[in-house]
Amino acid sequence: MSGRCEGESIYEGYFPSRLGERLKVKGEELPTLEEEQYAFKRTPQRVWWVGNVMIDTLLANRQYFRKPAVYDALALQEKQYVVMTMHRPANVDEEAHLKALMEQIITNVHGLPIIFPIHPRTAKLFYNLWGDEQQLSQLFPNLHIVDPMGYLEFNYLVERAKAVVTDSGGITEETTVMGVPCITLRDNTERPETCTVGTNMLIRTNPQAIKPALDKLFAGEWKQGAIPALWDGHTAERIVKILLSL
Numbered sequence: 001m002s003g004r005c006e007g008e009s010i011y012e013g014y015f016p017s018r019l020g021e022r023l024k025v026k027g028e029e030l031p032t033l034e035e036e037q038y039a040f041k042r043t044p045q046r047v048w049w050v051g052n053v054m055i056d057t058l059l060a061n062r063q064y065f066r067k068p069a070v071y072d073a074l075a076l077q078e079k080q081y082v083v084m085t086m087h088r089p090a091n092v093d094e095e096a097h098l099k100a101l102m103e104q105i106i107t108n109v110h111g112l113p114i115i116f117p118i119h120p121r122t123a124k125l126f127y128n129l130w131g132d133e134q135q136l137s138q139l140f141p142n143l144h145i146v147d148p149m150g151y152l153e154f155n156y157l158v159e160r161a162k163a164v165v166t167d168s169g170g171i172t173e174e175t176t177v178m179g180v181p182c183i184t185l186r187d188n189t190e191r192p193e194t195c196t197v198g199t200n201m202l203i204r205t206n207p208q209a210i211k212p213a214l215d216k217l218f219a220g221e222w223k224q225g226a227i228p229a230l231w232d233g234h235t236a237e238r239i240v241k242i243l244l245s246l
Helices: 033-042 053-064 069-073 095-107 120-130 133-139 151-160 170-178 207-218 235-245
Strands: 023-025 028-030 082-084 114-117 143-146 163-166 182-184 200-202
Touching (some): 053 235, 069 151, 095 120, 170 182, 182 207
Antiparallel strands (some): 023 028
């Protein structure tokens, strides 16, 4: 009662690169995207497109977003800072690659503050590379490492950011709904509608792709984006209505 891209997590390294490629997860053979689309068209009484329950959560809580302490502590201004998250093994488990990614991001945001709620996985290698927070502030004065945030505080920051640089999947959905440009450091995504419809740009994990994306952002050439169909905050209601009708 959904779609392949709605709220799913991806098994990194197994995402099909072509529509007709078959996916196997834990030995179970899953249908290709083409087969799912065919089934949807052929059996409408058994398949319902209902939307995205994650967006229900976002829209229900948007009015309750809370300003995190870092906002006033750094005197942040709306659309004058960048939010960053990074935690996937492909980006943070190898020193040279992480170093190249960070340097490209830091040097191409035109001096804007970068707010980085650091994931424990990332922190382990991060501080090995650059030392403690004092050393980091000397090397990269516009980079601000903060502790992981709660949902309401983090999305307060995201909603007001100029852009988000991330390797998360869920954040790409939230930025699409809130109209915030998003640069995603992944080779694939289980949420393609954030790219085809929304504000997300998938640039893979190549550090050299970061500068062109940020140049486009600062030139005012980022795509407008739109909200995908049925991402309206009423997905759960549709699910319940369908279940009660069965």
